[in-house]
Amino acid sequence: MARKIVERGDAIPVLAEIFREHGFAGASLSEITERTGLGKGSLYHYFPDGKEEMAKAVLDDVAGWFETNVFVPLRESEDPDAGIDHMFKAVIRFFHSGRRICLVGTFALDDTRDRFASEVQSYFAAWTRVLAAALKRSGLNTKAARETAEDVVAGIQGALVLARSQDDPGVFTRAIKRLHQRTKVTHRD
Amino acid sequence: MARKIVERGDAIPVLAEIFREHGFAGASLSEITERTGLGKGSLYHYFPDGKEEMAKAVLDDVAGWFETNVFVPLRESEDPDAGIDHMFKAVIRFFHSGRRICLVGTFALDDTRDRFASEVQSYFAAWTRVLAAALKRSGLNTKAARETAEDVVAGIQGALVLARSQDDPGVFTRAIKRLHQRTKVTHRD
DNA sequence: GTCTATAAAGCGATAGAC
């Protein structure tokens, strides 16, 4: 079951899942040693600053994933709509169709945000900015593009909350479909 | 500064704020005794089951607030749009214009949800259901009403996440305005 | 690099005096 941890990087996905499940405060080193299979010695060898450094590494990893799988396609697709299609597909995959929550979103809500303020801030700022640029290229004016981008990014976060509250991933996938649809409709006002 | 705690009910708002700031796992009894001004003796006298009972009391209080200030107006306004207007005003007030996060939303995201599954579930289910009924009365068909209600409730949650991530309440208030607008526009498809 | 042992502090919760 548990994949072998042979280097620092192998631990990151496991750490990410633990932080998602328990939040930063609720994630304990004892569970981390258990699920990574690394003793405290190894853990502090790889992450000298302990839990905080582990969370930073996870946030870095998430940022990298979004850069590669969401932002680059959004920026570089010749057809902006294709980039947006790609984003929604990546988002569904990343959040396991609504069964997995957004780590950065959880961190944003409680006082964990203050610990990782710049990481949390730039994750959502980058996402909104890059999506707005794609929407603008697809024909929206500057204001409509920014507003729609905020609505979509917030809508995704809210859909994750709602889906988990109902223990029903369908809430997420249906919300995503509607958000996707809204990016295709030309502004009418 | 700190209001005097003379009975159990007086402690609830303080507890609510502490859980909002730190989440369930991050809220410590030492901070709770400090900020409520109640010693552990009094605390366990009022809440024999400790932290879990405190959180339950807070969730109860939140549910009651929404029942009175959101659900009743949504159900009983002769003009459904007036009820919806009332809801958005109440929401802005409750979440301090985006400076305060949703306790139930935070609880929904990590494993705290499992502890308070039914409270978390019914909070969002009730909100969505009552709002959908109002939207239907205002002219939307059943499906559109349910979808719009989900989009609005999720949109509010997401806007809280986004606003806090950017440390900018304006993100919340602007998103609320757009969500409110969407409930007024007749369905066009 | 990885382990075990351990430190020092904080945790939630309880007991019992008043």
Added chain:
DNA sequence: GTCTATCGCTTTATAGAC
């Protein structure tokens, strides 16, 4: 009802052998 003292446990983190 409120307090202090304390229990037993877990926490993060460190030290030092291998």
